[in-house]
Amino acid sequence: MALLVVKDMTKQFGGLRAVDSLNLQIEEGQIFGLIGPNGAGKSTAFNCIAGLFPPTAGEITFDGKNINGSKPWDLCKQGLARTFQIVKPFGSKSVLYNVTVGSFATTNSRSEAEAKALKVLEYLNFADKKDILAANLTIADRKRLEIAKALATEPKLLLLDEVMAGLRPNEVDEMVEILKNLRNRGITIFVIEHIMRAIMALSDRIVVIQFGKKIAEGTPDEIANNEKVIKAYLGEDYAVA
Amino acid sequence: MNEKQINRLAGIGLLVIAFGLPLVVRSATYLHIVVLLYFYAYLTTSWNLVGGFAGVLPLGHAAFVGIGAYTSTILSLQYGISPWLGMLVGGVIATIVGVLIGLPTFKMRGAYFALATIAFAEGIRVIVENVDYIGPLKVNGPRGLQIPPLETGLVNYMFASKEPYYYIILVMLLLVLFLTWFISRSKLGYYLNAGGEEPEAAMALGINVARAKLIAMAMSSFLTALAGTFYAQFSLYIHPKSIISLDLSFEIAFIALIGGRGSIAGPILGALLLRPVGDFSRIYFGDTLPGMHLIIFGLVLILVMHYQPRGLQEPLTRLYKSLVARLIGKTTGGGQEHGIARS
Numbered sequence A: 001m002a003l004l005v006v007k008d009m010t011k012q013f014g015g016l017r018a019v020d021s022l023n024l025q026i027e028e029g030q031i032f033g034l035i036g037p038n039g040a041g042k043s044t045a046f047n048c049i050a051g052l053f054p055p056t057a058g059e060i061t062f063d064g065k066n067i068n069g070s071k072p073w074d075l076c077k078q079g080l081a082r083t084f085q086i087v088k089p090f091g092s093k094s095v096l097y098n099v100t101v102g103s104f105a106t107t108n109s110r111s112e113a114e115a116k117a118l119k120v121l122e123y124l125n126f127a128d129k130k131d132i133l134a135a136n137l138t139i140a141d142r143k144r145l146e147i148a149k150a151l152a153t154e155p156k157l158l159l160l161d162e163v164m165a166g167l168r169p170n171e172v173d174e175m176v177e178i179l180k181n182l183r184n185r186g187i188t189i190f191v192i193e194h195i196m197r198a199i200m201a202l203s204d205r206i207v208v209i210q211f212g213k214k215i216a217e218g219t220p221d222e223i224a225n226n227e228k229v230i231k232a233y234l235g236e237d238y239a240v241a
Numbered sequence B: 001m002n003e004k005q006i007n008r009l010a011g012i013g014l015l016v017i018a019f020g021l022p023l024v025v026r027s028a029t030y031l032h033i034v035v036l037l038y039f040y041a042y043l044t045t046s047w048n049l050v051g052g053f054a055g056v057l058p059l060g061h062a063a064f065v066g067i068g069a070y071t072s073t074i075l076s077l078q079y080g081i082s083p084w085l086g087m088l089v090g091g092v093i094a095t096i097v098g099v100l101i102g103l104p105t106f107k108m109r110g111a112y113f114a115l116a117t118i119a120f121a122e123g124i125r126v127i128v129e130n131v132d133y134i135g136p137l138k139v140n141g142p143r144g145l146q147i148p149p150l151e152t153g154l155v156n157y158m159f160a161s162k163e164p165y166y167y168i169i170l171v172m173l174l175l176v177l178f179l180t181w182f183i184s185r186s187k188l189g190y191y192l193n194a195g196g197e198e199p200e201a202a203m204a205l206g207i208n209v210a211r212a213k214l215i216a217m218a219m220s221s222f223l224t225a226l227a228g229t230f231y232a233q234f235s236l237y238i239h240p241k242s243i244i245s246l247d248l249s250f251e252i253a254f255i256a257l258i259g260g261r262g263s264i265a266g267p268i269l270g271a272l273l274l275r276p277v278g279d280f281s282r283i284y285f286g287d288t289l290p291g292m293h294l295i296i297f298g299l300v301l302i303l304v305m306h307y308q309p310r311g312l313q314e315p316l317t318r319l320y321k322s323l324v325a326r327l328i329g330k331t332t333g334g335g336q337e338h339g340i341a342r343s
């Protein structure tokens, strides 16, 4: 069943059409990639879907319900979680506190929320840092914290906006494994990523956008060999590699 | 002894001192000063629910003090209603006003919110100062209201000596501190902190930030109004300048910022430092430079913000923790990060 359907979604900022009649459909259990050059409108598409602001036009359906104009907190309760490209930790609080904020989405009890947060941290090999202030984390750990917070809300669909940017190669590999595991646990993942090696290894399907418009869609193989994509984004040498 | 036992012992020690103080301090003048100190600590702790946890800077809380004081006083003077009941009515009215102020203003950022709260509070003061009656209710303009002596006792919320007032405000302070502690460990506390620090991230985690702030505002205005009734019964005379003044709103914020916003101990430490400073400044400069205490507060604030941006509670908490650690024979250090994270 399609978990997320985006139909003719457009987002206009003044004279700029950041997202232009975008169509896509994500099946339950998929890892779905979204790529494109800087400023293509990827994050803007996420922001519309996650309810940060409503799209100017179009229709978004999540889990069978129209969610145009729904508020982020309601969407989160319905099972749609997201991370921010520019990480937003609660800096003055510990890692555990940060993640507990997320797990309160499904419980009112603090001890329960904290226990759930600990489980998420353990799952992400992050539990040893639970008492560190979020402001003191390294970039890699801040990205991991973003995922931990979102995961703690127990989402069906997880939107990840460049969670691998700034990671070292071995950290990227670790993250790829973590995301695959999450999918195996039944979480559908919609991921924006610039690191081709990762997105190609992860995704079942990829959409490429440029100037807000979809220019290609297909399996990683199809995308890697699509001439339009190579020209617009991947660069001539990618096809060879 | 372990850390928990020492904490408990320290807490019990403080309680014994607080409850025993009137047995040692027999002077009515000094007791009066301590009562006002508790009064300010109470007001700031109530303010802290919004100004500390929710991360906004309300600068009009005097309006709620005024609503509490005027409501219970008018109900008592005109209708013979017990100030205890009037206190609750005042609390409810303040809650409604607080929510009405919060609804349009919580979407504003930073300075705009602060200015909006000042405007609301000043609006209320100007109204009270310029009319004698609001409907059938006599507010008596700038002259204010005098509470005539009634039979003393708990029923009339009126006492011949300072001690009963001392214990009433002490218990109120302890209750509001307990409430703050409880909230800070609850879902609401987490939601307020998160929403205050990173609203977009908080919303994405399922938090209706504006609603959490409104709940905090409602509680804060209610609690603040209760102190208004206390003040009226304690001083038996209220007027707009004393109780709905910008001075009072600012002093609350000063105490919170200097003591440590968003922490439980902050308002108490701030009041312990600023109240004596304010009292002395009023005694020595009161006639010649009446606003001197605010200037001194401003200077203290600049110093504290420069050296301890998280307020006095931060270094003092650290000091206390290292003392405890030394007592139980553990090496100190490594506690700093932890201390901040927990505060």
Ligand SMILES: Nc1ncnc2c1ncn2[C@@H]1O[C@H](COP(=O)(O)OP(=O)(O)OP(=O)(O)O)[C@@H](O)[C@H]1O
Pocket: A013, A016, A018, A036, A037, A038, A039, A040, A041, A042, A043, A044, A045, A085
């Ligand atoms: N809130 C906003 N107001 C106005 N313009 C915006 C806003 N957010 C994004 N834009 C503009 O919309 C366009 C798309 O931005 P967006 O952040 O969606 O790109 P992106 O594909 O995520 O890029 P990157 O790979 O660099 O993250 C850009 O030109 C950007 O400047």
Ligand SMILES: [Mg+2]
Pocket: A042, A043, A044, A085, A161
């Ligand atoms: Mg982006």
